[in-house]
Amino acid sequence: MSLSGPTEFEAVAADDGLSGSGLQGDGEPSPDATSSDIAGRSLWAIAWSHLKRDKLALAGGVVIVLFILLAVFADPIATAYANITGRAGDTYATAHNTPPNDVLDTLTGLPVGDFSGVSGKYWLGVIPLSGQDMLTNLLYGARTSLVIAGLATVLSLVLGVLAGVISGFYRGWVDTVLSRIMDVLLSFPTLLFSLALVSVSGIISTSSFLRYAVIVFVLGFFAFPYIGRIVRGQVLSLREKEFVEAARSLGAGNARIMFREIAPNLVGPILVYATLSIPNNILGEAGLSFLGVGVIPPTPSWGQMLSDAGGYIQVDPFYIFLPGLAIFITVLAFNLFGDGLRDALDPKAGGR
Amino acid sequence: MTTTAPQPAASGTRSTEKLLEVEGVQKWFPGRRGGLFGQKGNPVRAVDGVTFSLGAGETLGLVGESGCGKSTTGRAVSKLIEPTGGTVRFEGRDVTKLSPRQMRPLRRELQMIFQDPYSSLNPRHTIGTIVGSPFRIQGEKPKGGVKKTVQDLMARVGLNPEHYNRYPHEFSGGQRQRIGIARALALQPKLIVCDEPVSALDVSVQAQVVNLLEDLQSEFGLAYIFIAHDLSVVRHISDRVAVMYLGKIMELTDRDTLYENPMHPYTHALLSAVPVPDPKIEARREKILLTGDLPSPSNPPSGCVFHTRCPKYKNELSESEREHCRTVEPVLEEKTPGHEVYCHFPQVRSDLVVGEPVTGQIRTTKPKVA
Ligand SMILES: Nc1ncnc2c1ncn2[C@@H]1O[C@H](COP(=O)(O)OP(=O)(O)OP(=O)(O)O)[C@@H](O)[C@H]1O
Ligand code: SF4
Ligand SMILES: [Mg+2]
Numbered sequence: 262m263s264l265s266g267p268t269e270f271e272a273v274a275a276d277d278g279l280s281g282s283g284l285q286g287d288g289e290p291s292p293d294a295t296s297s298d299i300a301g302r303s304l305w306a307i308a309w310s311h312l313k314r315d316k317l318a319l320a321g322g323v324v325i326v327l328f329i330l331l332a333v334f335a336d337p338i339a340t341a342y343a344n345i346t347g348r349a350g351d352t353y354a355t356a357h358n359t360p361p362n363d364v365l366d367t368l369t370g371l372p373v374g375d376f377s378g379v380s381g382k383y384w385l386g387v388i389p390l391s392g393q394d395m396l397t398n399l400l401y402g403a404r405t406s407l408v409i410a411g412l413a414t415v416l417s418l419v420l421g422v423l424a425g426v427i428s429g430f431y432r433g434w435v436d437t438v439l440s441r442i443m444d445v446l447l448s449f450p451t452l453l454f455s456l457a458l459v460s461v462s463g464i465i466s467t468s469s470f471l472r473y474a475v476i477v478f479v480l481g482f483f484a485f486p487y488i489g490r491i492v493r494g495q496v497l498s499l500r501e502k503e504f505v506e507a508a509r510s511l512g513a514g515n516a517r518i519m520f521r522e523i524a525p526n527l528v529g530p531i532l533v534y535a536t537l538s539i540p541n542n543i544l545g546e547a548g549l550s551f552l553g554v555g556v557i558p559p560t561p562s563w564g565q566m567l568s569d570a571g572g573y574i575q576v577d578p579f580y581i582f583l584p585g586l587a588i589f590i591t592v593l594a595f596n597l598f599g600d601g602l603r604d605a606l607d608p609k610a611g612g613r
Numbered sequence: 614m615t616t617t618a619p620q621p622a623a624s625g626t627r628s629t630e631k632l633l634e635v636e637g638v639q640k641w642f643p644g645r646r647g648g649l650f651g652q653k654g655n656p657v658r659a660v661d662g663v664t665f666s667l668g669a670g671e672t673l674g675l676v677g678e679s680g681c682g683k684s685t686t687g688r689a690v691s692k693l694i695e696p697t698g699g700t701v702r703f704e705g706r707d708v709t710k711l712s713p714r715q716m717r718p719l720r721r722e723l724q725m726i727f728q729d730p731y732s733s734l735n736p737r738h739t740i741g742t743i744v745g746s747p748f749r750i751q752g753e754k755p756k757g758g759v760k761k762t763v764q765d766l767m768a769r770v771g772l773n774p775e776h777y778n779r780y781p782h783e784f785s786g787g788q789r790q791r792i793g794i795a796r797a798l799a800l801q802p803k804l805i806v807c808d809e810p811v812s813a814l815d816v817s818v819q820a821q822v823v824n825l826l827e828d829l830q831s832e833f834g835l836a837y838i839f840i841a842h843d844l845s846v847v848r849h850i851s852d853r854v855a856v857m858y859l860g861k862i863m864e865l866t867d868r869d870t871l872y873e874n875p876m877h878p879y880t881h882a883l884l885s886a887v888p889v890p891d892p893k894i895e896a897r898r899e900k901i902l903l904t905g906d907l908p909s910p911s912n913p914p915s916g917c918v919f920h921t922r923c924p925k926y927k928n929e930l931s932e933s934e935r936e937h938c939r940t941v942e943p944v945l946e947e948k949t950p951g952h953e954v955y956c957h958f959p960q961v962r963s964d965l966v967v968g969e970p971v972t973g974q975i976r977t978t979k980p981k982v983a
Contacts, residue, residue, distance in 0.1 A: 503733035507796065510691055511750045512720035514713065525737035 318601020
């Protein structure tokens with residue numbers, strides 16, 4: 262029996278005013294009851310105020326936005342670049358390997374000049390043997406990476422959130438079945454399976470759409486248990502919250518509780534997972550392409566460029582450096598941003 | 614509150630038909646599988662045969678230690694969980710077997726206020742959304758619009774209606790509890806189960822919230838089941854009080870009888886633990902301490918469930934009387950008119966509380982409107 266002694270009466274200051282408990286230690290003044298800002302600060306606003314002070318995460322965010330813009334506007338950018346450099350009509354697939362030209366050494370097929378043949382015409386040099394422009398290929402490689410990584414992340418999110426919410430909410434045998442499936446998938450030799458699947462599908466069809474689809478499936482499907490487990494854990498604890506009971510006592514059904522009450526609380530973890538899963542998938546796509554089972558030429562991809570560059574490491578070392586750097590920067594940017602986002606959304610950092 | 618206010622109950626009139634009749638309600642949770650060999654444990658008898666009734670506009674206090682089944686009783690009454698036995702009748706209608714769909718219209722009559730002001734409000738919803746959710750869930754369009762109605766409700770419970778778009782984390786515990794009250798009030802229920810609505814609040818704020826609940830009760834003719842873990846909080850607000858122990862009601866009678874002439878040894882112990890404001894009296898007063906641990910509800914003692922901790926059993930009874938306590942379970946029955954006790958050897962004690970207990974002074978704290 263905990264009983265309140267009389268002394269507590271004096272000890273406790275009257276506190277039924279706005280204390281702004283979520284904002285303490287924030288370095289910002291707490292809003293008080295009389296303050297006139299009516300809108301209030303959403304948790305997102307608070308997360309943003311945290312994120313704003315995280316310089317690394319911000320830098321990551323800027324790079325991500327840049328990366329997305331480059332991928333989306335690859336066509337106009339590439340056209341403008343070709344026009345500026347006097348190569349109008351030059352696309353990523355345009356080969357310059359027919360002599361006579363000033364691009365490739367006719368004997369070795371290597372770029373003429375230092376650094377893969379960097380020049381005013383080819384700002385980052387050209388690719389050995391084909392003589393394609395490096396910068397244009399990197400640009401379109403960004404698009405490939407983003408599309409594949411993004412779609413794979415969406416796939417794993419959809420599957421993972423569905424599986425996680427359903428198993429966490431209904432528990433019992435549903436949970437047991439779904440959790441075991443996820444366990445099995447997590448212990449699956451994904452890489453070997455991907456290699457087999459992609460190469461088989463490569464044999465039966467050369468359709469680049471099918472290749473895309475298989476890569477997205479392989480990357481996304483085998484990753485869904487990760488987000489599935491995170492979501493399941495969250496839902497298991499959220500479903501016990503009193504606000505779920507409150508909704509139930511008002512007559513809300515299961516669907517409403519799952520999607521209106523529980524789901525909004527999952528947005529944070531889902532977003533963090535997404536930003537951290539995209540770089541994984543970029544690496545995954547690069548890995549598959551590097552192993553020769555990813556996208557195939559002429560579709561440019563960073564991983565496939567890396568793989569190609571491996572053969573020229575002695576004679577044209579600059580070649581491997583560029584796609585490697587592109588992957589490194591992008592992955593780093595997503596990871597920095599994702600970490601920052603996780604910290605910003607962390608209830609311990611952001612108050613209740 | 615012009616749009617949502619139900620007709621204020623004519624004061625003094627109390628209908629003869631009971632609003633709520635709870636009969637032998639039982640909730641046994643399946644036992645957790647424990648131990649190395651995964652054997653099925655005994656069921657947890659969270660609530661084991663609880664009977665009481667409640668008239669319109671009346672308040673029943675439900676008191677007992679942590680884990681004695683108060684919340685489970687409240688949840689069974691408001692149909693948040695399915696009782697494993699017994700019946701719950703609301704306005705004469707048996708609601709025990711109603712499906713969630715059949716239950717839906719009844720939800721408007723029967724609301725709940727929760728203990729934890731932090732977990733009872735969805736952190737991702739604004740106050741407007743939270744207080745307006747009853748209308749959306751029930752598909753009701755209040756006159757004057759949801760926003761206007763919600764703001765009226767907010768004003769009625771002492772919140773600034775301009776804070777409509779704020780999020781729960783921007784409010785203090787007391788204010789959050791007001792938000793929960795506004796939500797429970799929205800559909801103009803007849804009964805609100807208040808599950809320790811003030812236990813998580815500072816003492817000064819407790820008084821304000823209890824006062825608000827009282828004001829709302831007289832304004833709207835609400836009936837309350839008011840759950841608390843000590844006797845000091847419920848004294849002020851209750852008409853009748855039920856004392857629970859290990860899933861059963863030990864004593865049930867009107868408020869004044871319970872505090873002035875309690876008969877059950879457990880009630881005696883609880884009352885002796887209520888602090889008295891005057892330190893001199895407090896020092897002289899007899900404190901009945903309960904020894905031993907609370908038995909597990911999955912393995913309740915034989916006979917009288919209280920006998921393992923009963924001071925009377927330990928100190929006053931003869932061996933043959935003890936034998937009786939150990940082997941024969943008492944039933945909750947009227948020992949004097951309107952005074953139900955679960956004990957073979959009830960005895961009135963009037964020496965336990967001197968004057969009004971601490972929280973009896975609740976009204977002296979002026980309600981402060983935030
Ligand atoms: N879902 C459940 N499954 C199994 N046991 C439960 C469940 N809910 C409650 N119990 C058990 O039932 C008993 C009564 O719980 P209940 O929450 O009703 O107690 P209470 O009187 O409200 O306690 P408190 O003052 O701590 O809120 C406890 O022993 C508890 O462990
Ligand atoms: S029946 Fe016996 S053990 Fe139970 S409360 Fe009464 S005196 Fe105590
Ligand atoms: Mg409880």
